[in-house]
Amino acid sequence: MIKSIPLNKLVQSPRNVRRHSDPAADAELKASIAARGLLQNLIVRPTAKGKFEVEAGERRRRAMLALAEEKLLARDYEVTCLVLEDSAEAAVETSLAQNFHRLAMNPxxxxxxxxxxxxxGATVEEVARRFGLTVRFVEGRLRLATLAPVVFEALASGEITLDIAKAFGATSDQDIQTRVFEQVSSGYYAPNPDSVRRMVLSGTVRGSDPRARLVGSDAYIAAGGRIERELFDNDDSESWVDVALLESLxxxxxxxxxxxxxxxxGLAWVKPTLDPYASHDLVEGLVRLPAEPAPMTEAELTRLDELDASYDEHAAILEDEDSAEEAVAAAVAAIEAIERECQDIRARPPVIAPELRAEAGMILVLSRDGTPVLQPVFYGERQAEPSEGDNGIEVVAGEDGSERRRTTLSKRLVDELAMQRRDVLALHIASDPGLALDIMVFTLADSDTHDWRARPSTTLRAPVPTGPIIGFEAKDAPASSGLAEFRSSLDESWRAGDDAISRFDLFRALPDESRAxxxxxxxxxxxxxxxxxxGERQLPFQDHLGSLIGIDMAQWWRPTAANYFDRVSKQVILDALTDVGGxxxxxxxxxxxxxxxxxSAERVFAGTYITEVEVREKALAWVPEVMRFGSAAPEAGEAYIDASDAELGVDEETHTPRELAA
Structure with a gap:
């Protein structure tokens, strides 16, 4: 029932779902009511005391109260209201529906x-005042109204965003706006506000601009472009006048x-952009595909060994106090060149699995020097979401062979139901720690097999870090060989499943020790x-873990000439000898x-150099400070255990990695 109710009879409802508001938006509403009155009725519910609780329209009630305080409205101002006789529960739903289903005006x-x-006949100031807006906001909207018809229609239809429309408004010349719109509409890459603004502005660009270097002056002039050059200008400082033409070329x-x-x-696609980076708009809807750095060739590995040996030779010159200045300078230059070559060799491009390449794509960016560069990231198209028609999403229900029922659900309802179903599943998983552990371990272990095109079922991730040096492996080190042995001993029978569901069921069927x-x-x-x-290599949490486990690094790593002493200065070696033998x-x-x-140092710290027993024991227990876990130095006289004798899974006296995993 619609009726008029005095303003002072209206009170706030405790069931109104809107708890927060925007002061700026409230000021706009107040100004609108002051200028035009109340344009939309309130929704109220009667109380036992003759008052009416406002279930929908609390912001309007507050705005009218503020106007009453300013004597612009009477306190008993008659307010048009829809009076509900619903229950309190229904009133909450009414409040939610009234506040939720709103659509902001298109700019x-x-x-x-x-x-x-x-x-x-209204002035800009009057319009701003009547709607509670700033003059600048109104002027900005009025400028949009002067856009070229084709640009304005694109804004109205949602083809371009408000920010892009504003970029077109950087010039008032509708001919330029139309020409630029046609250029960006026919281009392969999505326009962005910065590129549109560059194209519509009537200024010039320098010859050093990446776009100018890409196109070249000959092609630009042949297409009708103009170049203006001052007396002392060179190719980089000359002015290219026709920016829109340059952008198009x-x-x-x-x-x-x-x-x-x-x-x-052999890629499915390559998307170009004139920016030096891949913008969010360009990669929206794409998913990054797994890729690993390309393995080094034998020739590259051999070259790295040669460079390491050359580095050590030149480093020895720097450490020799008797070296001549010319020799030192040459050694410094040689070392810098060696470091650059090593960096170039180790900067491996990513490699994607052959079966993914035909469906993968990359982004082609324009570098600062005008060179097109493929970003080292592979992308794939996400699986298309169910199409949404005018009335919602069509859902097909029914088992194979049974009658299939078709139901149309709104996008909002689909999302709400999905979240509620998710919460039901989450509660049951949270109540079953064993299942939760299986899900976590399986998800992380199955990351190598998971189909990148399928939407992941959880956000769990544990990617394998690439490490600071790509391709480096200490294959002969006891820990590295132990990890390789551990990996090869894992039960991989569950990987035979054709999909994630079958693989998970097979994984759960493994014995407890295999899953552990x-x-x-x-x-x-x-x-x-x-x-x-x-420094950047410090991770205190790992130091804590190593101390907690009680790892003795001397059992797992010994300093040798190849892995340490050849790579440090003579003084560092002498200091190490002093540590163990004074x-x-x-x-x-x-x-x-x-x-x-x-x-000689390698022999001392391997225990094969003839010296005192006490010195030998200290040497066998010594590792550089940086290799230790925690800050405590190894105690003198501690028994030495040869890592090569610590067979994984066999030694019953110590906790080996295999036992810790079981």
Whole structure:
């Protein structure tokens, strides 16, 4: 029932679902009511005391109360209301529906409406005041109304965003707006506000601009482009006048390059952009595909060994106090060149699985120097969501062979039902820790097999870190060989399943110790590389874990000439000798050349150098500080256990990695 109720009889309902508001929006509403009165009735529910609780329209009630305080409305101002006789529960639903199902005006509609008011004689200031808006906001909408018809229609239909429409408004020339719109509409890559603004502005660009370097002056001039040059201008400082033409030529050339690269590399597509990065709009709807750095060739590995040896030779010159200045300078230059070459060799491009390449794509960006560059990331198209018609999403129900029923649900309802169903499943998984652990371990272990095109069922991720040096493996180290043995011993029979469902069921059927081993492996392979030192390699949590486990690094890693002593200065080696044998030991080697000293140190710390028993025990327990877990140094006289004798899964006296995983 609709009736008029005095303002002072209206009170706030405790069931109104709107708890927060926007002061700026409230001011706009207040100004609107002051200028035009209340345009939409309130929804109220009577109380036993003759008052009416406002279930929908609380912001309007507050705005009218504020106007009453300012004497612009009477306190008993008659307010048109829809009076409900529903229950309290139904009132909550009514409040939610009234607040929820609202559609903000399209900026194009706002622009036309404001333009009509101004055409009718209202000033910009009056329009702003009547709607509680800023003058700048109204002026911005009026500028949209002056856009070229084709641009304005694109804004109204949602073809372009408000930010892109504003970029077109950077010039008032509708001919330029139309020409630029046609260029970006026919281009392969999605327009963005920055590129549109660059194209419509009537200014010039320098010859050093990446687009100019890409196109080249000959092609630009042949297409009708103009270049203005001052007396002392060079190719980089000259002015290219026709920016829109340049942008169009650059876009065409990038598209041509993209098609060629896609065919050359066997990719499904390559998307070009004139930006030096892949914007969010460009990769929206795409999913990153798994890729690994390309393995090094034998020739590259051999070259790295040669560079390491050359590095050590030049480093020895720097460490020799008697080296001539010319030799030192040459050594410094050689070392810098070696480091650059090593970096180039180790900067491996990513490699994608052959079966994914035909469906994968990449982004082609324009570098600062005008060179098209493929970003080293592979993307795939996400699986299409169910199509939504005018009345919602069509859902087909029914088992195979039974009658199939078709139901049309709104997108909102589909999402709400999905979240509620998710919560039911989540509650049951949370109540079953064993199942939860199986899901976690399986999800992390199955990441190598999971179909990238399918939407993941959880957000669990534990990617394998690439490490600071790509391709490096200490294959002969006891820990590295132990990890390889551990990996090869895992039960992989569950991988025979054709899909995630069958693989998970097979995984759950594994014995407890097999699933526990997978748990240890997926966690272990996610560890980042770290050292016990300040800087980017320091990870205190790993130091804590190593101390907690009680790892004795001397059992698992021994310093040799190849892995340590050849790579450090002579003084560092002498300091290590002093640590285990005092000055008496280190002074024996003070005059020995660096190469010979490294070999002698290897023998000392391997326990094969003839020396005192106490010194030998200390040497066998010594590792560099950076390799230790925690800050405590190894105690002198601690028994030495050869890592090669600690057979995984056999030694019953110590906790081996296999036992920890079981």
């Amino acid at each position: 194009a509609d706002e622009a036309q409406a404001f333009a009509a008011l101004v055409s009718g 650059a876009a065409a050339k990038m598209e041509e390059q993209a098609k060629a690269l896609a065919a050359e590399q 081993a997978w748990l240890g492996f997926v966690v272990a392979r996610s560890l980042e590389a770290s050292l016990n030192m300040s 000055l008496e030991l280190s002074s024996r080697f003070a005059s020995v050349k660096k190469g010979d000293l490294a070999m």
